Amino acid sequence: MMGHAELKALAAAALLSLGALAPAGAECSRDIAVPVALIGVSITNNNGTVGGIYPEALRAASAKAGCNLVFSVVPRARLEVLFEIGKADILVPASRTAARDQLGIFVPMIGHRATLISVQGNRAPITSAQELLDKHELRVAVVRGYDYGEQYQALIKELAKQGRLFQEVDTVAIARLMQSGAIDVTIMGPTTFSGAVMREPRVAGLMDKLRVEPIPELPWSYSGAYVSRRSLKPEDQAAVLEVIEKVAKSSVVMEGFQRYHRADILAESVRPR
Incomplete structure (x- = not known):
């Protein structure tokens, strides 16, 4: 018959064994x-x-x-x-x-980081937010709900004031607008855009035409x-x-x-x- 000390030792060993089998953390x-x-x-x-x-x-x-x-x-x-x-x-x-x-x-x-994304063409490169704001002929689209920080919010607010901003529900909608020529530029992460394009056959042709332009107002984060x-x-x-x-x-x-x-x-x- 086991004594009190032996029972305590056995119980402790059992608890240790259960602990080893349990998932780490809470x-x-x-x-x-x-x-x-x-x-x-x-x-x-x-x-x-x-x-x-x-x-x-x-x-x-x-x-x-x-x-x-x-x-x-x-x-x-x-x-x-x-x-x-x-x-x-x-x-x-x-x-x-x-x-x-x-x-x-x-x-x-x-x-x-987010960048400017467009279809390759003959226009001059855009190197800053101000240059984008100055090119009034370019129509810009973003996904409603995306947020890349204060400078991004300030930029899209100004584009909206100029009447050049389109806000869409998702990236595929923007890709379709870009393919049809209804918009010229979008602002988002290139992997976000290319990931949507590769999963949507109707805009698959955009992948080989993308122009990606980083600007300092949208830095790495x-x-x-x-x-x-x-x-x-x-x-x-x-x-x-x-x-x-x-x-x-x-x-x-x-x-x-x-x-x-x-x-x-x-x-x-x-x-x-």
């Missing part, structure tokens, strides 16, 4: 809501299944950590509202902005994920942050971009964080 106490907007190959929707570079990377890491991420597809502008009112636990992918910093905790995943400050309990917030930080520290997101995008497009818009 598990989430509930499903984590991740509404997303379709973005080229970064966020895709195949017959109701959300996939793409970011969901695939996050799913793999969250499953190991005991967190269940529930993805749903919404328009980009709606996504921003959901995050603002605390109905989205994660905002991904997202550029870092001061406004979003008030709503969530940012985890950078890649270096990223970071793209990644925001974890909500409003919707998550502290322990769930910590668990989700741990998942996202593991993904960010790995090379899986950058490898995803390298798998899908041409080297010249990557060089202008994405680099390791």
Whole structure:
């Protein structure tokens, strides 16, 4: 018959064994809501299944950590509202902005920048925001809900005042307008635009005609994920942050971009964080 000391030792050994089998870090106490907007190959929707570079990377890491991420597809502008009112636990992918910093905790995943994108032609290069504003003949389109920081917002506000700005629901709509000649320039990350073009057969011909022009008002920054400050309990917030930080520290997101995008497009818009 075992004595008290032996029973305590056996119980301790059993606990250690269970601990070794349990997932590292805290598990989430509930499903984590991740509404997303379709973005080229970064966020895709195949017959109701959300996939793409970011969901695939996050799913793999969250499953190991005991967190269940529930993805749903919404328009980009709606996504921003959901995050603002605390109905989205994660905002991904997202550029870092001061406004979003008030709503969530940012985890950078890649270096990223927006550029001017157009169809190759004979016009002179555009090297600054002011030059774009001065070329009144150029019609510009952006995706409603995209935000690349204060200078981007100031630029599109001025273009709107000039009556030259078109705001569309997604990148595919902009690509169609560009192919038809209805607009001349868009402002976004080149991988975002090329990812949409490669998934839409009707505009596939644009890929070999793209002109990418960086301007100093749209510098390199970071793209990644925001974890909500409003919707998550502290322990769930910590668990989700741990998942996202593991993904960010790995090379899986950058490898995803390298798998899908041409080297010249990557060089202008994405680099390791």
